[in-house]
Amino acid sequence: MLNAIDRQILKEVADLEEIPKGAYNIRKDGKLLGREVSANINIKTNKKGDGIVIEIKPGTKNESVHIPVILSQAGLHDVVYNTFIIGEGSDVTIVAGCGIHCGSDKSEGHSGIHEFQVMNNARVTYIEKHVAIGDGTGRRILNPTTNVVMHENAYVHMELTQLGGVDEAKRINTATIGPKSVLSVTERVMTEKNQFAESRNEVTLSGEDSKANIISRSVIKGHSSQDFYVNLIAKNRCFGHIECDAIIMDHGINQTIPALKALHPDAELTHEASIGKIANDQLMKLMSLGLNYDEAVDQIIQGFLR
Amino acid sequence: MLNAIDRQILKEVADLEEIPKGAYNIRKDGKLLGREVSANINIKTNKKGDGIVIEIKPGTKNESVHIPVILSQAGLHDVVYNTFIIGEGSDVTIVAGCGIHCGSDKSEGHSGIHEFQVMNNARVTYIEKHVAIGDGTGRRILNPTTNVVMHENAYVHMELTQLGGVDEAKRINTATIGPKSVLSVTERVMTEKNQFAESRNEVTLSGEDSKANIISRSVIKGHSSQDFYVNLIAKNRCFGHIECDAIIMDHGINQTIPALKALHPDAELTHEASIGKIANDQLMKLMSLGLNYDEAVDQIIQGFLR
Numbered sequence: 388m389l390n391a392i393d394r395q396i397l398k399e400v401a402d403l404e405e406i407p408k409g410a411y412n413i414r415k416d417g418k419l420l421g422r423e424v425s426a427n428i429n430i431k432t433n434k435k436g437d438g439i440v441i442e443i444k445p446g447t448k449n450e451s452v453h454i455p456v457i458l459s460q461a462g463l464h465d466v467v468y469n470t471f472i473i474g475e476g477s478d479v480t481i482v483a484g485c486g487i488h489c490g491s492d493k494s495e496g497h498s499g500i501h502e503f504q505v506m507n508n509a510r511v512t513y514i515e516k517h518v519a520i521g522d523g524t525g526r527r528i529l530n531p532t533t534n535v536v537m538h539e540n541a542y543v544h545m546e547l548t549q550l551g552g553v554d555e556a557k558r559i560n561t562a563t564i565g566p567k568s569v570l571s572v573t574e575r576v577m578t579e580k581n582q583f584a585e586s587r588n589e590v591t592l593s594g595e596d597s598k599a600n601i602i603s604r605s606v607i608k609g610h611s612s613q614d615f616y617v618n619l620i621a622k623n624r625c626f627g628h629i630e631c632d633a634i635i636m637d638h639g640i641n642q643t644i645p646a647l648k649a650l651h652p653d654a655e656l657t658h659e660a661s662i663g664k665i666a667n668d669q670l671m672k673l674m675s676l677g678l679n680y681d682e683a684v685d686q687i688i689q690g691f692l693r
Numbered sequence: 694m695l696n697a698i699d700r701q702i703l704k705e706v707a708d709l710e711e712i713p714k715g716a717y718n719i720r721k722d723g724k725l726l727g728r729e730v731s732a733n734i735n736i737k738t739n740k741k742g743d744g745i746v747i748e749i750k751p752g753t754k755n756e757s758v759h760i761p762v763i764l765s766q767a768g769l770h771d772v773v774y775n776t777f778i779i780g781e782g783s784d785v786t787i788v789a790g791c792g793i794h795c796g797s798d799k800s801e802g803h804s805g806i807h808e809f810q811v812m813n814n815a816r817v818t819y820i821e822k823h824v825a826i827g828d829g830t831g832r833r834i835l836n837p838t839t840n841v842v843m844h845e846n847a848y849v850h851m852e853l854t855q856l857g858g859v860d861e862a863k864r865i866n867t868a869t870i871g872p873k874s875v876l877s878v879t880e881r882v883m884t885e886k887n888q889f890a891e892s893r894n895e896v897t898l899s900g901e902d903s904k905a906n907i908i909s910r911s912v913i914k915g916h917s918s919q920d921f922y923v924n925l926i927a928k929n930r931c932f933g934h935i936e937c938d939a940i941i942m943d944h945g946i947n948q949t950i951p952a953l954k955a956l957h958p959d960a961e962l963t964h965e966a967s968i969g970k971i972a973n974d975q976l977m978k979l980m981s982l983g984l985n986y987d988e989a990v991d992q993i994i995q996g997f998l999r
Contacts (some may be wrong), residue, residue: 498931635958647968652944655969662953663961 392521396486396494399518403454404593411453412439414467416460428452428479437498438468441481443473445506452481456497459488461525464496473541475506484516485531487553489523495508496528503543504537505568510542519552526554535562537570538606550692556584564625566594568640573602575692578611578639588617592625599627607639607686614642621647621654631660634686634691698827698858699763702792705824707761708977717759717824718745722766734758734785744774744806747787751780751812755924758787762803765794767831770802781812790822791837793859795829802834809841809849811874816848825858832860841868843876845900853880855890862890870931872900879908881998884917884945894923898931898960906932912994913945927953927960937966940997942990 389397389406392413397403406413406421410428415422424430427447433440441452458465471481485497506509519527535543548554556576564570576584590599605613619627633641647656665687673683695703695712699721703709712719712727716734716832721725730736733753739746747758764771776788811817825833841849855862862882870876872989882890911919925933939947953962971993979989 570909632704633955635955635960638958640958641955642952643962643964644950645964645966646948646950647966649939649941649947649949649968652941652946653970654941656949656965656966658951658966660897660951660953660962660964662955662963664959 392459392488395520396457396488396518397455399520400484400486400516401453401482403453403455407453409451413455413457415457417463417465418537420457425450432470433470436466437466438470440470440472442472442540443474443477443658445476447474447477447479450479452479454481454483456485456499458485458497459490459521461491461493461523464528466498468500469502471501471503472505473505473509473511476508477627478510480512480514482514484514485529487519487521487526487527487529489519489521489525492525494526494528496530497509498530498532500532500587501534503533505535505537505541505543507539507541511544513543513545515545515547517549517553517556519554527552528555529553530557532559533561535570537568538565540567541565542569544571547572547574549576551579553584558584558586560586562591562599563593564597564599567596568594569598571600573604575604576613577606577608577633577692578613579608580611581609582611583613584653585614586616589620590617590627591620591622592627593622595623595625597623597625601629603631604692605633605641606636607633607641607691608636610638612640614644617646618646619648619656621649621651621656623651624653625651625655627654627656629658632691633662634688635662635664696789698765698794701826702763702794703761704822705826706790706792707759707788709759709761715757715759717756719761719763721763722769723771726763731756732903736787739774739776741774741902743772744776746776746778748778749780749783749785751782753780753783753785756785758785760787760789762791762805764791764801764803765796767797767799767801767829771856772804772832774806775778775808777807777809779809779811779815779817782814784816786818786820788820790820791828791835793825793833793835795825795831795833796828797829798831800832802836804836804838806838807840809839811841811843811847811849813845813847817850819849819851821851821853823855823859823862833858834861835859838865839867841876843869843874844871846873847871848875850877851879853878855882857883857885859890860888864892866892867895868905869897869899870903870905873902874900875904876976877906879910881910882919883912883914883998884919885914886917887915887916889919891920892922895926896933897926897928898933899928901929901931903929903931907935909937910998911939911946911947912942912998913939914942918946920950922950922986924952925954925962926961927957929957930959931957931961933960933962935964938997939968940994941968941970
């Protein structure tokens with residue numbers, strides 16, 4: 388049921404060599420390719436039929452669910468609405484992501500809109516990887532959205548990655564963080580050629596003692612450009628930190644626009660940003676160890692995006 | 694010609710005990726109170742009659758010009774357009790600023806729009822202080838604007854200060870920085886009660902090897918609020934740094950919104966922001982040295998705004 392391209396995409400997007408163990412839902416070219424549920428993790432098509440509902444039973448521990456999307460149909464622009472209900476006290480890993488294979492001059496795109504209800508004391512690791520491959524000249528468009536609502540004492544860690552091949556990305560992440568809940572986001576985006584990526588984030592620290600740590604790492608090669616926005620809104624006693632680092636190579640351009648809104652006197656918000664080229668002394672050091680220029684650059688970029 | 698209130702305001706705004714030495718222009722309640730020019734510094738009323746033109750001869754060194762504004766007329770909202778032409782290779786200090794004395798329930802306001810043409814190799818220190826005093830209940834409004842154009846290899850340092858008493862401030866600073874030119878800005882704003890201050894900054898690094906260093910320090914007491922915006926636009930090989938620190942006391946609120954726009958691949962832009970209450974360990978340390986709580990807070994705030 389999986390062809391060679393499907394396998395390559397699944398490997399890149401979800402680090403899967405085969406159909407995964409445990410619960411999964413694989414979507415290909417806008418259709419269901421395979422689904423498996425487990426005793427604690429249910430997956431069903433939603434009422435409108437435009438996405439899935441993933442329900443994690445309260446107390447589920449150390450389980451994972453994979454929901455990769457494969458797109459390799461010329462001209463297809465797939466849109467899905469997925470909902471995750473993460474039961475109280477559970478601790479799970481969700482691996483999502485989309486891989487496009489473009490073999491023609493027609494554009495292909497995927498928009499995944501993911502809603503998360505994270506119940507009290509639940510812990511979630513969410514890994515979302517986007518890639519695009521293939522020899523076609525059609526534009527590859529990936530517009531992921533995550534909307535997270537965290538109840539009390541919940542913990543969500545999100546790893547959001549787009550490492551090349553995607554021509555156009557409009558990334559949106561919103562989160563509302565309840566009392567004692569902690570959100571940690573690391574977004575890594577690499578663009579090259581004439582690619583454009585935009586990331587818009589709106590994080591509301593609404594509960595007492597809520598925390599957020601947002602890290603953005605961008606590598607901007609060729610004539611590509613990236614815009615990063617984050618709106619950190621503090622409505623209670625809370626702590627929020629944003630870190631934005633961008634490495635510009637070739638003719639890349641970058642706009643980084645954080646907004647720190649301390650609307651409560653006990654809010655503590657910090658931000659650090661740094662945009663620039665690779666530091667010369669770092670390059671020199673690696674080259675003195677025997678690497679040539681390109682190898683040294685490559686090693687620094689890999690380390691930066693790890 | 695100066696009454697007791699005038700003297701108090703001049704002392705606060707321009708650190709003057711008497712009429713200053715050298716060139717000056719003192720404006721009171723919308724009218725000229727006194728003017729003096731020097732061999733190298735000319736001051737004249739502009740063509741429209743709504744402000745002054747200050748011309749600094751090329752090569753002028755170690756001279757200063759004072760242009761304070763006094764406002765103590767109930768209901769008056771004074772607007773002036775001043776132009777500074779800073780000749781090539783000069784090195785001067787400009788002391789501006791406005792003091793409002795409000796003795797009634799009528800509002801009083803001043804808007805000073807200051808344009809700077811800073812010629813090649815010129816150095817300028819610009820000190821602008823805003824205060825408001827008096828027992829009146831009328832609103833005190835101060836809306837200063839600076840628009841700076843820096844030619845080649847010029848240096849401008851701006852100290853922009855508003856330390857209390859001002860109910861409403863809309864502060865605008867724009868700058869275009871030419872090749873090898875350096876702009877350094879330190880803005881200090883303290884608000885209390887129900888005061889509101891907004892600072893909008895737009896700094897364009899347009900010349901090769903231009904530099905900008907923007908520092909904002911805010912203290913937000915009572916139920917006051919402050920918004921700080923800075924748009925740092927890099928159009929050439931350049932270096933830009935923004936630092937925004939805000940101390941929130943009582944019920945103060947703050948929004949800090951920097952935008953780093955690296956539109957050139959050799960731009961290097963950095964930003965640091967920190968919003969929060971006074972650190973407890975700092976307070977403890979000072980109190981262990983014999984200060985009471987209020988004295989300790991006061992000392993920290995003074996140090997922060999120095």
